[in-house]
Amino acid sequence: MKKTLLQTLFLLTLTALSATAQFCFSPRQPQADQVVSFTYSPQTTPLATDSTLEGRYVRYGAPGMMRISQPTSVTLVRQGKDYVGQVYLPKKDVAGTVLYFRNSTLPKRTDLNKGQFYIIPVSDANGRIVPHATGGQASVFTRTHLPAEAGLKPDQNWVITLLEHELAQNPDLQPQYWYDLLAAKIKQRKPGYGPQVKAAIESYLASRPEPSPTELADAARLYESMGDFAKVNALRERRKSVEPAGALVQKDRAMAIRTEPNWTKKKEAYAAFRKEFPTAAYLPALTIMMTDDYYKQNDIAGLMAFVGQQPDSFVDALMLNTIAFKMADEKRSVPEAEQLTKRALAVLKNQAKPTDVSGDWPTEKQNRHRQLMNTYARTLEQQGKYAEAYTAYQDVLTPDTVNENDPRTIERYFQCALRTNHGNDALPVVEEAVQIDKATKSLKATLQDWYAKQPGNTTAKADAYLADLEADVKADKRDEMQQKLINEPAPAFSLTDLKGRTISTAAMKGKVIVLDFWATWCGPCIASFPAMQQAQTRFKNDPNVRFLFVNTREGGPVQRVYSFMDKHPYDFVVPLDGQQKVANAYKVQGIPTKVVIGPNGRVRYRSIGYNGNPEATVDELALVVEMLKDGK
Structure with a gap:
């Protein structure tokens, strides 16, 4: 008797929370399919001095129905010092409405009713608060975006209070609220919560004659949040035994297919999966993976047959485009590449907007069409079908x-x-x-x-x-380039090259000198040499341009430099800077470093590293040399 009285008093208190001096509504016991009018008085709230106010609300119900809970604005009309507004309570699935108020132009200025929001609970025809009117408020805190939007960190003590009172009034609702209640207790982290929560999980599962896959999954999530992975794995196995064709089994089987190293076994496993789970959510992605694997295995005949068997929804047009372009570019199975591109074009034509496309789909679709037409033109060109290729390229x-x-x-x-x-x-x-x-x-x-x-x-x-x-x-x-040019003194130097010749700046006075500081162990240095050979060749007949490949920071026997140059067909002049004196004088911080000295004996250009683009390297060096020759 005492417990029932306390519960009744709690519910009356919840109702009273919505009838404070700040907030009241009419009718006092609103029912489903009614319009509720409310009055908000901000005088004693954080919004007392604000004039541009709006309400934000969500409707709530059972945990599984919280899809109805998208935050929505409600217009407020000022009446003297107060504001009035209206919300509609739908016919079904709604146990109440939660509101908060904010400055519409400064949305971070809010009144959250001390973190508990303002509540309009739904009553039945007898004036009793309907099931979920209390627990649903907790669901707003745990299952909706409203707290995050309002900048509120939910009070787990309040969430637990709401849930416990809902279950005290409606114990038959435990299957809907048990997970949220225990999850809140884990977040609450009161001393001794771990053993208590684990005992509650086991007690709940034992009370269910046959726990559902969802209940087993929820129990596993609770154990995972407490770090008990042995229990998590045990529940996963139990869930698979309860649901042998369920999502968990499908996920494990799909992962096994993805990681299977043997190609024959992989094909067999995929075929078995498709036969057993023809509607599995994992099947489209697995099929796309298998398409790529056929190509990687160089099984072109198998690839063509496999792609030909797939519905459009299992075909990734961009993947086919990548595969087809590689085949065409390598002039390998080009007729098949043409067929793959045609299939990709057909798929794209009727394709709905993919979930990973955030922008305008018609524009993106047109871009993808041009990519495919470029590949299609390449397949035609590689087969000598130049007229058809030219027409295709015009579409690109x-x-x-x-x-x-x-x-x-x-x-x-x-x-x-x-x-x-x-x-x-x-x-x-x-x-x-x-x-x-x-x-x-x-x-x-x-x-x-x-x-x-x-x-x-x-x-x-x-x-x-x-x-x-x-x-x-x-x-x-x-x-x-004019903005990149520098103007520093060029230190004089005299070095001996691999052929025993003396190489000095004094002997090259009035010339443009390109210095390339390098070492045999430097990968980027060696990678840039073909480009540097091209640059040197461009000016080979110009007596006023000299290229010097200064070996520095070698850190080993000089014979290594001789051996390297003997093995490679570069006609470079290679001065030896064994003590790194020249490199230090020219502020070389890393290699390769290119330095260009102008005819006036000043350092005008310095570049560190190699970008991997030989054409760009040649063009930039040539531009610098030409500008310095022109006196820039």
Whole structure:
């Protein structure tokens, strides 16, 4: 009798919380399918001095129905010092509404009713508060975004109080609230909570004749949060025995397929999984993985058969595009690559917006279509179907989209255009590519050669034509490089090279000198040598430019340097800086370091490292040399 009275008094207290001087509503015992009017008086709240107020609310019900709980704004109308508003209580699934108030222009300024929000509980026709009216409030704290939005860290003591009173009033609701109650006690972390919670878990599971997979999963989550992984694993196994075809078994089987190293066994395991679980959520991703594995195993016939058996929903168009492009680029199974690209295009055509695409899908879809058409054109080109390839490339390239394409694509497009007598038609795209620095050297050479052969043209006219196209981008590069140039004294030095010759700055006075500091153990140094050979070759007939490859920081016998140069076909002059005196004098902090000295004997350029792009390295060094020759 005493317990019942206390519970009744608690519920009356909950109702009274919503009838304070700050907040009251009408009708006093609202029912489902009613509009509730409320009055909010902020005079004694944190919003007492604010004038632009709004309410934010969620409706709540049983834990499983909290999908209805998206935070929503409610308009407040000012009446004197108070604000009034209305909320609707739907016919079903709602046990109440939780509100808080905030400054609409400064949303971090809030009134959260001391962390308990404002409550409008639903009553039945007899005036009794409906089930979940109390426990549902706890669900707002544990299962919705409202506390985070309001900047509130839920009070676990209050959450536990709400849940315990809900279960005292409605003990039949324990299956819906037991997990939330124990999870709150774990977060509460009162002394001795661990053994108590574990005992409560076992007691609850023992009370269930046949615990459901969800209950077993919830119990495992509770044990995991307490670090008892032995119990977690035991419950996982128990769950698999209860649900032998369930999600957990499917997940384990899917993982086993992913990690199976034997290709034959992997195919067998996949086939068995697909037969047993034809609607498994893991199946599309497994199928995409298998598609990639067929390619990696170089089983092209198997790949084609496998892809041909799949529904569109199990096909990743971008993966097929990657596979097909590699095959075409390597000129391997190119007809099959063409077929894969066609399938990818068909899949993309009817594809709905993927979950991993956050932006505008029509725009992204168009971008993917162009990627696929580029691959399709490549497959046709590699088979000598130049007319079809040229048409496909036109779907990829326009003068407006040149900047979005790889320079190699533009070069291939022009080659197909020339093979099909469409050079003049392709000219706007190619000229734009040259003008915005998206043209490869070979494309520019091809354009120059083609232009020179046109009626009335000469090699000189072609040279002038290309120079005119490149004028703006070259000017921009020179302006950009001008900002990078330095102006420091160039210390004099005299070193002996591998051939016993004396190499000195005094003997090279008035010349542009390119110094490349390197060592045989330096991987990036060696990787940059092909580019440096190209740069040196560009100026091999210019007596006013010298390249010196200064070996420094070698840290070993000098014979190692001789052996390296003997094994490689570089015609470099290699001065030996065994004591690192020159490297230190030129502020070399790491190798490779490139230093360029101008004709006036001043250091004008210094670059550390190698970016892996030989063409960019050659172009930048050549630009520096040309600028210094011009007196810049």
